[in-house]
Amino acid sequence: MSLDPMxxxxxxxxxxxxxxMRAAGFWVMAHVPLTRRTQRMLEALPGAxxxxxxxxxxxxxxxxxxxxxxxxxxxxxxxxxxxxxxAIGVATAAAVRALGIAG
Amino acid sequence: MTAVSEKREGRVYYSWAxxxxxxxxxxxxxxxxxxxxxxxxxxxxxxGLSLLExxxxxxxxxxxxxxxxxxxxxxxIATFGGIAMLGLVTxxxxxxxxxxxxxxxxxxxTLPSWQSYPALFTVTDPGWLIAMSxxxxxxxxxxxxxxxxxxxxxxxxxxxxxxYLLGAMVSDQKTFGLDVIMPAFFVVxxxxxxxxxxxxxxxxxxGGVALLVAALVxxxxxxxxxxxxxxxxxxxxxxx
Numbered sequence: 001m002s003l004d005p006m007x008x009x010x011x012x013x014x015x016x017x018x019x020x021m022r023a024a025g026f027w028v029m030a031h032v033p034l035t036r037r038t039q040r041m042l043e044a045l046p047g048a049x050x051x052x053x054x055x056x057x058x059x060x061x062x063x064x065x066x067x068x069x070x071x072x073x074x075x076x077x078x079x080x081x082x083x084x085x086x087a088i089g090v091a092t093a094a095a096v097r098a099l100g101i102a103g
Numbered sequence: 104m105t106a107v108s109e110k111r112e113g114r115v116y117y118s119w120a121x122x123x124x125x126x127x128x129x130x131x132x133x134x135x136x137x138x139x140x141x142x143x144x145x146x147x148x149x150x151g152l153s154l155l156e157x158x159x160x161x162x163x164x165x166x167x168x169x170x171x172x173x174x175x176x177x178x179x180i181a182t183f184g185g186i187a188m189l190g191l192v193t194x195x196x197x198x199x200x201x202x203x204x205x206x207x208x209x210x211x212x213t214l215p216s217w218q219s220y221p222a223l224f225t226v227t228d229p230g231w232l233i234a235m236s237x238x239x240x241x242x243x244x245x246x247x248x249x250x251x252x253x254x255x256x257x258x259x260x261x262x263x264x265x266x267y268l269l270g271a272m273v274s275d276q277k278t279f280g281l282d283v284i285m286p287a288f289f290v291v292x293x294x295x296x297x298x299x300x301x302x303x304x305x306x307x308x309x310g311g312v313a314l315l316v317a318a319l320v321x322x323x324x325x326x327x328x329x330x331x332x333x334x335x336x337x338x339x340x341x342x343x
Contacts, residue, residue, distance in 0.1 A: 002153045010180045010189055011156070014173060015163040017193040018200070022223045025205030030212060034205060037338045042202040044302075044337020045330065048309035049196055050293040052329025053172065054286045055310040056317035065283050072287035076294040083135040085294070086142070089287030093280030 063102040068093035115213045117246045125250025128237065132229040136255050137262040142284045143170055144266025149276045150177045154267050161260035165224070166200075168292070169193040171285040176323055188323055195327045203231045210238050211245060218245070225252020228292070304340055309333025 028034065034042075058066045072089030076082060096102050140161065147157035152174075164170055172192055179185040204223055211219040222245060234248035276282050297303065313329025320328075 003155050003159070004153075006181055006186070007152070007156050008159075010173070010186045011160045011163055013186055013190040014160070014169060014193045015165075017190050018164055018166045018169065018197050019224060021194060021197040021200040022204055022226050023220060025201035025203060026207055026211065026219065026223055028201070029205045029208035039202075040340070041334040041338035042199075042205075044305035044340075045202070045334045046199040047293055047296050047303065047306040048333025048337065049168075049199065049326070049330045050289045051306040051310035052313035052333060053196070053326050054289045056313050056325050056329075057175065057286050059314065059317070061282060061286075065286060068280060068283040069286050069290050072283075073290045073294055076291045081135070082288075082291045083138050085291040086139075086284060086287045089283050089291075090280040093283040094278065095280075097277065097280070 064093050064096045067096050067102060113243055115210060115243050115245055117218065117249070118244055119246070121244035121246030122250035122253070124244070125234070125247040125252075126254035128233050128247065129230060129251035129254050132233070133254070133258060136229070136258050139167055139288065140259045140262030141266030141269070142281075142288075143167060143174075144263035144268075145270025145273070146171070146174050146276070146281060146284060147263070148267045148270035149273065149281060150174045152177075154264065157267050158260055158263050161263040162256075164193075165227070165256055165259060166193075166197050167259075168289065169196045171288060172196055172326070175285060179322075192323050192326050195330050198330070200226060203228075206235065207231075207248075210243070211248075214245060222249050222252075225249050225256060227252060227255055230255055301340070305333040305337035308336040 054069065058069060068089045071092040072085045075088040076085030079085070143161060144157055147160070148154075152160070160170055160173070164173075169192070173180070173189055176185070176189055176192065180189050204226055207223075207226075211222065225248060230248065230251040233251055237244075237247045270281070273279055273281065293306070309329045309332055312332040313325040316328045317325040
């Protein structure tokens with residue numbers, strides 16, 4: 001039950017950043033009109049964030065992670081359940097490693 | 104989302120019945136929320152956070168994507184530079200909230216600030232989606248968003264605790280595949296966003312730039328530079 005001061009600082013910084021992001025769109029709409037281009041940039045952002053985060057992490061983690069993430073995406077696309085998608089991804093990684101197919 | 108709907112809509116209000124209705128509308132998503140909250144707790148235990156630290160993070164930050172990324176970065180946050188980097192990465196990963204709360208303006212904009220700004224803390228991906236579809240059906244009760252958001256919030260940090268206790272018992276996260284929770288969670292969020300190959304060009308740009316940056320620059324700049332590159336690409340691809 002310890003609380004490291006640096007960890008507390010990290011949590012407070014994250015919490016502040018997140019609230020600022022949550023408030024920013026609402027605030028901006030009242031003060032500056034969003035241009036079509038800005039709107040399109042923001043629309044492209046969620047997918048861009050996922051691609052920019054996941055690809056390098058897969059490259060770092062190795063082939064088992066790549067296979068697992070592909071299985072998760074396929075499960076999500078067929079079942080529409082995000083929970084099932086992640087569960088199948090995790091199970092795939094464990095299975096692929098247990099069978100020695102990839103590390 | 105436009106000025107037209109702003110004129111069309113009736114009075115915006117908060118009601119207790121709306122709080123309960125908001126939580127009820129959130130029910131179908133709750134099992135998933137609990138599982139992800141528990142997964143976060145398990146990974147936090149694996150990465151050396153204390154139970155208090157993990158729960159506090161879930162309660163105050165309340166944004167799964169950035170919490171999972173923070174765990175990936177974990178050993179580096181022991182320095183002020185590392186925390187600054189974490190702040191930047193957090194802002195980037197959650198920049199999608201900007202578009203989401205911008206869309207809330209026509210609905211929440213008529214409320215006084217003290218009633219609208221605190222409510223924004225409760226915005227989550229599923230909660231926002233549920234509230235937006237309620238609003239699109241003609242509903243005006245602001246408590247729908249807050250009721251769903253608060254229910255998710257309780258579940259989110261509440262489920263961190265059992266997840267943490269289970270995670271602390273697992274000796275090697277790779278054996279059980281726990282290390283792929285974060286990338287799988289991200290990719291699963293991407294699937295419903297698929298609108299054809301043309302709309303995915305910015306994703307490819309983001310991924311390509313991120314891989315390049317990851318190979319050349321140490322640290323986590325690849326998330327920030329890759330995401331921004333993808334967003335810029337999206338801004339310049341014209342709708343056909």
